[in-house]
Amino acid sequence: MKKFLKTVSLILTLLFSLGVLAGCGSEPAKKSAIDQIKERGKLRVAVFSDKPPFGFVDANGKNQGYDVYLAKRLAKDLLGDENKVEFVLVEAASRIEVLEADKVDITLANFTVTPERKEKVDFANPYMKVALGIVSPEGAPITSVDQLKGKKLIVNKGTTAETYFTKNYPDVELLKYDQNTEAFQALKDGRGAALAHDNTLVFAWSRENKGYVTGITKLGELDAIAPAVKKGNTELRDWINTELTKLGEEKFFHKDFEETLKPAYGDSVNPEDVVVEGGAIK
Amino acid sequence: MQDLGINVIFEGSNLLRLLIGLWVTMRIAIVAIAISVVFGIAFGIVMTVKNTFVQIVARLYLEAVRIIPILVWLFLFYFGLTKVLHIHLGAEVVSVIVFSLWGIAEMGDIVRGAITSLPAHQRASGRALGLTDLQIYRYIIIPQAVRRLIPAAINLATRMIKTTSLVVLIGVVEVLKVGQQIIEVSILKTPSASFWVYACIFALYFIICYPISLWSKKLELKWQNQ
Numbered sequence: 001m002k003k004f005l006k007t008v009s010l011i012l013t014l015l016f017s018l019g020v021l022a023g024c025g026s027e028p029a030k031k032s033a034i035d036q037i038k039e040r041g042k043l044r045v046a047v048f049s050d051k052p053p054f055g056f057v058d059a060n061g062k063n064q065g066y067d068v069y070l071a072k073r074l075a076k077d078l079l080g081d082e083n084k085v086e087f088v089l090v091e092a093a094s095r096i097e098v099l100e101a102d103k104v105d106i107t108l109a110n111f112t113v114t115p116e117r118k119e120k121v122d123f124a125n126p127y128m129k130v131a132l133g134i135v136s137p138e139g140a141p142i143t144s145v146d147q148l149k150g151k152k153l154i155v156n157k158g159t160t161a162e163t164y165f166t167k168n169y170p171d172v173e174l175l176k177y178d179q180n181t182e183a184f185q186a187l188k189d190g191r192g193a194a195l196a197h198d199n200t201l202v203f204a205w206s207r208e209n210k211g212y213v214t215g216i217t218k219l220g221e222l223d224a225i226a227p228a229v230k231k232g233n234t235e236l237r238d239w240i241n242t243e244l245t246k247l248g249e250e251k252f253f254h255k256d257f258e259e260t261l262k263p264a265y266g267d268s269v270n271p272e273d274v275v276v277e278g279g280a281i282k
Numbered sequence: 283m284q285d286l287g288i289n290v291i292f293e294g295s296n297l298l299r300l301l302i303g304l305w306v307t308m309r310i311a312i313v314a315i316a317i318s319v320v321f322g323i324a325f326g327i328v329m330t331v332k333n334t335f336v337q338i339v340a341r342l343y344l345e346a347v348r349i350i351p352i353l354v355w356l357f358l359f360y361f362g363l364t365k366v367l368h369i370h371l372g373a374e375v376v377s378v379i380v381f382s383l384w385g386i387a388e389m390g391d392i393v394r395g396a397i398t399s400l401p402a403h404q405r406a407s408g409r410a411l412g413l414t415d416l417q418i419y420r421y422i423i424i425p426q427a428v429r430r431l432i433p434a435a436i437n438l439a440t441r442m443i444k445t446t447s448l449v450v451l452i453g454v455v456e457v458l459k460v461g462q463q464i465i466e467v468s469i470l471k472t473p474s475a476s477f478w479v480y481a482c483i484f485a486l487y488f489i490i491c492y493p494i495s496l497w498s499k500k501l502e503l504k505w506q507n508q
Contacts, residue, residue, distance in 0.1 A: 050466040059294025101361040
């Protein structure tokens, strides 16, 4: 305790003197990014801790999920042991920061590639893809967008589903909700004919809620989900890309799907709608 | 219907995880509160000094901590320091620093308020008795000021304990985050999980914060009767 307080007070004193030194901060000597990881003996990966089935912590406190499965494999191939990975738990809002501040080597947190994010981090090739999915009651399934004309469709505010339908199908009436739970409840109450959201989410939901089917599994533009590294860390990015190509040959992500996503999605989902092998979306 | 939501808490090592999360919360809060009390009292006394320069500096510090949200401070120390100066601080250390900075500022202001609220004749009487400045503080000002600041200080302490839930944004997994992890894993199978987990967390926070309130009430009563 004494030592801790000492450290804290030392840090405080240091901080106050920082204002003066702020201008002189210099970059540490550049070492190969991969050598640094090997020297440390741990691959630091940012993952989600509450977004099943992609990244979550199970009842025994272990990290699990589609992203975690990949992270362990990367550690195994880079450092020879799948346990040589240190999971740094992140929130959606801090996924870029942890890379910029060098708190992790790779972010594997269901990170969708967008032009804005590309300015701040470097994305490797994708390992997963999302599109929109539409879930509807089994009794009155919606299997094509044309069936929605003149009917009400439930969406979440601020999601790709909302933008997509406002732009492309203005004659579909939208019912908008803030929260996922509200939106799904509205579908159960019969307030709309169907609900549109990320296909991965509606897959998982329709499996747990009997009487509903995902009539449309792939709609709109495909969004890619990819590992991200710190801007300028091309060495690590290139290594991940080679790794993804190699993993593609052994159909690694199909195995990943079987292990982590299938228990949540069931047989109703075709892995080809979600999984990306070899880093290239076909 | 077998999906009694309360079972979620006893599944696997969930209860232990919640308790470990609570320990993380307490560890940060207790250290920060201890630092805040000690340095806050000192800062409060400094704030009563009649020197324009000292007052401006103290005022600046206090207002900066008050105006800038705690979350921003956390980000500044955790990410900002590393980005600009390549200083790596652990997430928990950053939490303690930020919560202490906040606590010292708020505690300082409470102490200042308590000291200045004492009637001027108290000090004058002390001087008339021939006490030195230090003696006046030790025997007249501090004992009376402490009594006046107890309610506000206790309020600050419980606020600090509850606000620690922000530290999750820099990656510290405390009790509330553990709760969310448990809820998200179980929500599809046991929709009532969130109710039970939050109820459990409520109980845990209550167990921590209630004794503090009780103790402060006792203290106030005791001093009233003296």
